[in-house]
Amino acid sequence: MNLTEPLAPNAEWVHESSAQVEIKLYHGHRGPIKSCQLIENKNWLITGSNDNTARIWNFSSGKQIQEYKLNHDMAAIPAVRVNQEATRLYSCSWDKTVRCFDIETGKEIWKGIHEHIVTNCHISHDGKSLCSGTDLDSVLTIWDTASGLMSSRIPNVHESTITSCQFNTLDDRIITTSTDKTTKFFDLVSHRSTMTLRGHEGVVSSCTFNKFERLYATCSWDKTVLLYDATVGSFRREGPLMLPKLHEGSIAACHMSDDGKLLVTGGYDLRVVLWDLENMTHKLGLRGHRDWINDVCLTSDNKWIISVSNDCDIRLWHVENCDNIKQVIEQNKTLKNAKIVNCSKCGKNFSSNKLKRDNSNILSSALLCVFCRLEEKQHNATYNHSLNDYDRPAALNDQTSHKSNLTEILPQHY
Structure with a gap:
């Protein structure tokens, strides 16, 4: 990422007495920010908010490039996604709809309707499909992004609410998490669930994986992060590996680096934690948000963490040199x-x-x-x-x- 551009008027460097890293703070949303996404080849940061807008920011300067009215009648908006070609923007909402917008004009292209609240959505890497999950009926739906027509409706993937859904690297599986405490893999070729990950004692809020899908991490409202190593598969017999329990509240989001060495988590304890997966410990604990953290992501060069929150702030944490920074999270007894x-x-x-x-x-x-x-x-x-x-x-x-x-x-x- 190129960070040489001057900060926009709605962005600022933050110099807090407790800050252990440099922080950029971007302002503009007037409601809780629920999701963030990077389109690095455009130097874009995309955010979606309950203020019924999606916004595209210049990642480097914080300048707002575009604002989109999402037509969701002020209902909660769990996710906003942009395809990799940066031509279409997709949103989902508690108003039971998913919507597609043209990036250039901002006009709504199509709308898909569910029977129940939509809790999450995700765009395939080839941009041809959108998946969405729902609340009461726990239905996983796949939409044709060109026509806006429903291509598959998959009921009973989980026993209760789907909390997240996403395509895998090759777009041949969809990974879902749920309030039923499980993570599932739905194979789009055989059209069946092929794997269930267990181990959490509470709602599983999100799942993330490295580039080659050999290491998976899940986070939960039970305040834990679990790791599943696909290369040996011993979790089948012995269960997953648990990272040190450092979050004091429910964990809402997680994001793993492409190389599988770093993991970022954010939660309702107002903390962002950067984990070293090679050594099974944390590198940094970051504070500054004033309300629940809803989503996190990491740049592909592992230099910046992005976090968004109910406090309406977008925070960029510069962690490139964090190996030389004193850790600010309380050490547990073992680590001390x-x-x-x-x-x-x-x-x-x-x-x-x-x-x-x-x-x-x-x-x-x-x-x-x-x-x-x-x-x-x-x-x-x-x-x-x-x-x-x-x-x-x-x-x-x-x-x-x-x-x-x-x-x-x-x-x-x-």
């Missing part, structure tokens, strides 16, 4: 007592509360980090895990395997 040590093989720092001596003949006296232990384990053993419907996308099978095979090594509740 832990020391940082060096891996004797790769030299990387890691927490002493994950120390484990390797039993191999080569490094019998060495202290190894998670990933060096994993490499040794993979070198000395043959894995025969069957991933079934949860395997890597066929088009990506030749890619290098993701390193975060964490569930084989770390305890279930870290």
